[in-house]
Amino acid sequence: MVCLTCGAAAPSDPPPLTWSAGTERGRRVWTCGACMRANIRSIEGKLDSAWW
Template sequence: MASPPGDGDRDGSPAESRSVVCGRCGIRSAEPPPLTWTCSVEHGVRRHFCEACARENLRAIEGRLDSDWW
């Protein structure tokens, strides 16, 4: 009997395929990311930022500046 879709039919381990990467520094986190992470939609693409990167660039994030600017 075939396994249901999404039940181990992916390449790599489940932990690797279910991680979120910080759009600035590249650190990985399990999905869903911790509540201290920030999410931004830029040019139709969702980007996540870790707590450290979000804190360093809080004013730019609140000003809705694209991460390319900061």
């Protein structure tokens, strides 16, 4: 498993709780903790546009 955003490999399997699972075009994707913090606002923005 690798981070969708930065490509970092997960340190464990399953990834630590700081990693967030998501689905993109039907594919399971992961985002690492650092990218979650860095991109939380843009992710929320995408969710907003997708939902509304």
